[in-house]
Amino acid sequence: MSDATKISCSDVHVYYGGLPSTRGESVHAIKGVDIDIEDNLVTAFIGPSGCGKSTFLRCLNRMNDTIDECVVQGRIHLDGEDVYAADVDPVQIRARVGMVFQKPNPFPKSIYENVAYGPKIHGLARTRAEFDEVVETSLTRAGLWDEVKDRLDKPGTGLSGGQQQRLCIARAISTQPEVLLMDEPCSALDPIATGTVEELIEELGQKYCLVIVTHSMQQANRVSQRTAYFHLGEIAEYGTTEQIFTNPKDERTNGYISGRFG
């Protein structure tokens, strides 16, 4: 484990529908994943549909706890601390490891309240002025401030898709998480909005540990420094983005990447 390692995982298994020994259907979605995710850069997860990218991403901030009968086994350490230890509060993990989802999901509240909600529940701001500041810096960093500064009291659901997604990113960074997980953040966006969000990802990647799931090879190539190729619940190959895309060592990675480009 190098100094730059932020999240270290070894032998992670995920089962949906309970362990295989229990009665009923059980899906073995992640089959022994080892990966060290580094700080201050962008790591991309790529791979065919259904190979477990979202599932693994959701293990990193214990979002899988919210799914009935989803069992996570193995070791996931955040800064050397076991995320799944019995005395760890998943709520605190999620405050440190933020998440942006595939479909923009602003709360049906005003733009201001959307961004202020995280700081409010974690007590990061107390006075109105502090909240104003958090809202402004978060929206500015998400590249949305200029577009919405005159209508902060309007519902967040009234924004365009791309603006909504940037609002969700602003909401996620408002609590100053250490890690930001993004599950296909651009799949519901048009090319222009995608471009804006990608710039944002590159910029955020310099300060945060960013993990992004994407189906777009070009996007992974453009924004990430590390890439992990998932195949049927395993990581087939993990390395620098440049190496994965120019010189894949694994046959399956090669097939997937050349299939897409060729």
Add this chain to the structure above:
Amino acid sequence: MIGTAALAIVALAIASYFMGRQRAASFPVAGMHSRPTYHGAFTALRTSLAGLVVLIFGALITAFALRALIYGALPADTAGLAEIERELIVQDGIALAEGRLSSREGPARSAVAEAYALYAPIRQWGLLLISLAAAAAAFWMSYRQLSPAFRARNRTEGIIGWVLVFAAAVAIMTTLGIVLSLTGQALSFFGDVGLFNFLFGAHWSPLSGVHSGAMDSDKVGAIPLFAGTLMITAIAMAVAVPVGLFAAIYLSDYASSRFRSIAKPLLELLAGIPTVVYGFFAAIVVAPAFKGIGESVGLSVSAESALAAGVVMGIMIIPFISSLSDDVINAVPQSLRDGALGLGATKAETIRNVVLPAALPGIVSAVLLGVSRAIGETMIVVMAAGQAANLTANPLEAVTTVTVQIVALITGDTEAATAAGPAFALGFTLFCVTLMFNIIALQLVNKYRERYD
């Protein structure tokens, strides 16, 4: 005999289906517009509709004609009798003619029996023949219409459309009819006693003066009834809203899917218990229990208390609120919950700050629907709330409600025609209030549906 005619028409229609299909099957397939089954369906529909329409209208018209003929046969000396006595004679005469027992016999009754025995068979055979003839004619006409180019499919769809329109019209018309007659009767009552006296009078005893002729407009004040209804409704909602809502939140967000799949049907089973069962449960078990508890702590509780009726009514309403709320809470997209949980909100914070606000319009409308059920609920209050029109704010005393008084008026000893006035007025008020609640509830749901998508 009408049943026989209807059966015969249906049999004819079935036969015409096969004949129409048969005929169409012999057409060259190329260039044929509709498949043979549609030709069959078209002939069958035409045949059965023509026959049934003639049968039904014929039956109605001839019923009037028969009545006129029989009244014509009444001897002249009955002309001076009251309408109701003449009606009785006619009923007896018909009973005689059909060989049943009649209450009395006499020349007038025999005359009626004779006329009935003469005309009734004519009517029945006539109906049978005319309706069958109509069906056969319709069959013949449609059958001749069939040709390769005939658009049987479109015509069949058209006929089915009209049948559906007719069914919808029947439903709407009967509703309108009931509402209009309710309104008319209520307005004429308000005209007699004054709307103000009814809405704001504090003394309810509408039948106390009827033997002297007119209704006393000082004694038709419905305020005690409204107050009693309001109190029982409030108690019921105080029980049903928290329990129902919390149950819904538990079921939708906390319970495992296995527990939910068992518990939800069980809760909905409560909705299947007939209200009359709740009623005697309230009267026999709950009210005496409350009385006992109250007396043991030194409170005087009457045997029929608003509290007992309200609490049991609340239990009855729990499943409505929990089931509807559960649906709207479930309809809040998981992605919103994920958004809040992903920010590090706890489960309770997520529900309080995100899920409930998004589901609020639906929950409010569930509560309003519950209120309108509570207001209109009858059985529980009839058995457990009491009859006396007390104006009191003490839930431990007996109160009465609008529905209880309607029951008392209609089932009481007083002649229905006299008691109908106040009953219609109460029913009309009840109708207006529940209608208002239902409209508000539906408006809320529609208005906020887009916003919280």
